[in-house]
Amino acid sequence: MKCLTSEEMRQVDMLAFNAYHMPGEVLMENAGRAIVEAMVQDLIKSDRIVVVVGPGNNGGDGFVVARELKNRGYMVTVIQTVTNDKISGEANVHLNVMQRFNVDIIYDFPDAVQYIHEATVIIDALFGTGYTGPMREPMHGYVALMNDARAPIYSIDVPSGVSETIGSMSAVVKATKTVTIEAPKVTAYIEQTAPYYGELTIVSIGLPTRELDKISRTIWQVCHVKQTLKKRERFGHKGTYGHVLLIGGSVDMPGAIQLSARGALKSGAGLVSVMTEQAARPFLQLPHEVMYRSHDELTPQLLSNYQAIAVGMGFGLTDEKLALFYQILKTEVPLLIDADGLTLLARDISRLKERQGPTILTPHPKEFARLTGFSVDVIKNDPFTLTKAFAQEHGVYLVLKGTHTIISSPRGEQVINTTGNSALSKGGSGDILSGIACVRIMQDETVLAGLCNAVYLHGYASDIAVREDFTAFDITPTDVVDSLSKAYRTFIENPA
Numbered sequence: 001m002k003c004l005t006s007e008e009m010r011q012v013d014m015l016a017f018n019a020y021h022m023p024g025e026v027l028m029e030n031a032g033r034a035i036v037e038a039m040v041q042d043l044i045k046s047d048r049i050v051v052v053v054g055p056g057n058n059g060g061d062g063f064v065v066a067r068e069l070k071n072r073g074y075m076v077t078v079i080q081t082v083t084n085d086k087i088s089g090e091a092n093v094h095l096n097v098m099q100r101f102n103v104d105i106i107y108d109f110p111d112a113v114q115y116i117h118e119a120t121v122i123i124d125a126l127f128g129t130g131y132t133g134p135m136r137e138p139m140h141g142y143v144a145l146m147n148d149a150r151a152p153i154y155s156i157d158v159p160s161g162v163s164e165t166i167g168s169m170s171a172v173v174k175a176t177k178t179v180t181i182e183a184p185k186v187t188a189y190i191e192q193t194a195p196y197y198g199e200l201t202i203v204s205i206g207l208p209t210r211e212l213d214k215i216s217r218t219i220w221q222v223c224h225v226k227q228t229l230k231k232r233e234r235f236g237h238k239g240t241y242g243h244v245l246l247i248g249g250s251v252d253m254p255g256a257i258q259l260s261a262r263g264a265l266k267s268g269a270g271l272v273s274v275m276t277e278q279a280a281r282p283f284l285q286l287p288h289e290v291m292y293r294s295h296d297e298l299t300p301q302l303l304s305n306y307q308a309i310a311v312g313m314g315f316g317l318t319d320e321k322l323a324l325f326y327q328i329l330k331t332e333v334p335l336l337i338d339a340d341g342l343t344l345l346a347r348d349i350s351r352l353k354e355r356q357g358p359t360i361l362t363p364h365p366k367e368f369a370r371l372t373g374f375s376v377d378v379i380k381n382d383p384f385t386l387t388k389a390f391a392q393e394h395g396v397y398l399v400l401k402g403t404h405t406i407i408s409s410p411r412g413e414q415v416i417n418t419t420g421n422s423a424l425s426k427g428g429s430g431d432i433l434s435g436i437a438c439v440r441i442m443q444d445e446t447v448l449a450g451l452c453n454a455v456y457l458h459g460y461a462s463d464i465a466v467r468e469d470f471t472a473f474d475i476t477p478t479d480v481v482d483s484l485s486k487a488y489r490t491f492i493e494n495p496a
């Protein structure tokens with residue numbers, strides 16, 4: 001499934017019209033009817049339904065919805081927030097059709113107050129993807145009326161007032177459910193806008209999939225994991241599955257690297273090695289399967305023996321570690337940089353130019369802020385644009401960790417992950433992900449697919465653990481690793 005910006009949606013819409021000769025009225029008809037299908041199971045015939053329509057095509061969808069509901073025997077009133085002369089194009093076509101079905105229309109704000117107050121269902125067709133903030137009066141008032149009402153709100157396409165320019169948002173409808181047209185929009189996955197969506201449902205209106213498929217932003221789903229997760233081979237041996245080296249852990253912080261090792265072991269690595277400073281070794285409790293190396297052994301030849309390397313988990317930030325880090329950067333082996341590795345990298349990000357092999361950075365927003373110089377707020381307001389630009393500029397795979405982790409490739413592809421829950425908001429979760437990710441990039445179809453699978457499985461394991469054995473309060477990152485078995489089993493027992 002794809003995820004689009006408003007501009008990308010507009011372009012697909014234009015192509016449907018210009019290149020495929022799909023009339024706008026037909027698309028609007030499809031949208032309205034599909035939206036009714038998506039919400040009709042929630043309605044009863046005694047409902048008092050109001051549809052609040054705005055001046056654009058989102059309002060046009062609202063006219064189709066109102067007409068279709070009326071035709072099916074529901075009590076519907078349209079609250080038209082602008083006069084007829086402000087409604088043009090396809091929306092005007094459907095306004096005329098709707099009028100012939102005798103749908104009641106209210107134009108005055110004082111009347112609207114009462115209708116919205118007494119409604120049992122509110123349909124929000126005020127603004128869609130064409131909205132640019134801030135909101136002008138009287139629309140502000142309509143949004144406040146809807147939000148203050150008791151009835152559940154069904155937003156068409158997006159909650160009205162939501163914008164990709166987060167700083168310009170003023171009033172936004174707080175939807176109970178949003179029925180989105182064709183594909184989710186990026187605002188459904190941005191921290192500041194996602195909560196307005198409520199439950200998200202997607203309906204198809206017949207836009208050409210060939211055009212949608214060209215969008216380079218994808219939501220990673222079960223089908224993608226099934227297609228790209230490397231199968232275990234009957235005649236495979238430990239060499240088949242790769243040898244991962246995890247560099248980190250220090251006297252002060254010995255736990256992080258152990259968690260990474262567990263993540264790698266439980267994800268099917270052929271061999272797992274851990275490299276720490278010699279002094280940290282007595283503090284490590286590594287699983288029996290894990291081999292040990294000390295920093296003193298680090299040479300380019302040694303590093304070239306591995307199929308994936310991760311550096312940074314509990315690594316430390318001393319000058320000695322910085323020198324070691326710069327040595328590690330020289331390897332051509334796929335290199336994942338996390339935690340302290342990212343902090344060291346931020347001291348001189350131009351070092352990324354030296355990288356020959358694939359490079360993966362796995363920052364949370366604060367670490368990404370350190371790398372870019374942007375504030376955390378700026379990053380959270382526009383994560384898709386900023387991560388894409390960074391990954392392309394520096395030629396890296398960037399995994400921006402969050403509720404909806406965003407994975408960006410050097411070629412400009414972006415993937416959004418939707419698994420996981422608040423159980424992962426704990427120290428140690430990232431260390432585990434680094435271990436899982438190293439294994440998946442060694443084995444799966446591409447580095448990008450491997451990273452997406454790692455993030456997906458990590459989140460999925462925590463979802464299963466919280467559903468079946470723990471709560472988000474008591475679960476630990478170690479419990480999440482143990483739940484990886486159930487996550488992997490899902491894909492073995494139900495292959496593509």
Ligand SMILES: NC(=O)C1=CN([C@@H]2O[C@H](COP(=O)(O)OP(=O)(O)OC[C@H]3O[C@@H](n4cnc5c(N)ncnc54)[C@H](O)[C@@H]3O)[C@@H](O)[C@H]2O)[C@@H](O)CC1
Binds near residue numbers: 129
């Ligand atoms: N993408 C597609 O192919 C389709 C999209 N459709 C619908 O069309 C919508 C997009 O339609 P539009 O581009 O007409 O945009 P909208 O319906 O979001 O609204 C645009 C209108 O709102 C006004 N407006 C914008 N910002 C405002 C502000 N701050 N205060 C007051 N007025 C403001 C504009 O002047 C314009 O009249 C989608 O969200 C979807 O609901 C459907 O009709 C079916 C086809």
Ligand SMILES: [K+]
Binds near residue numbers: 124125127159
């Ligand atoms: K809307």
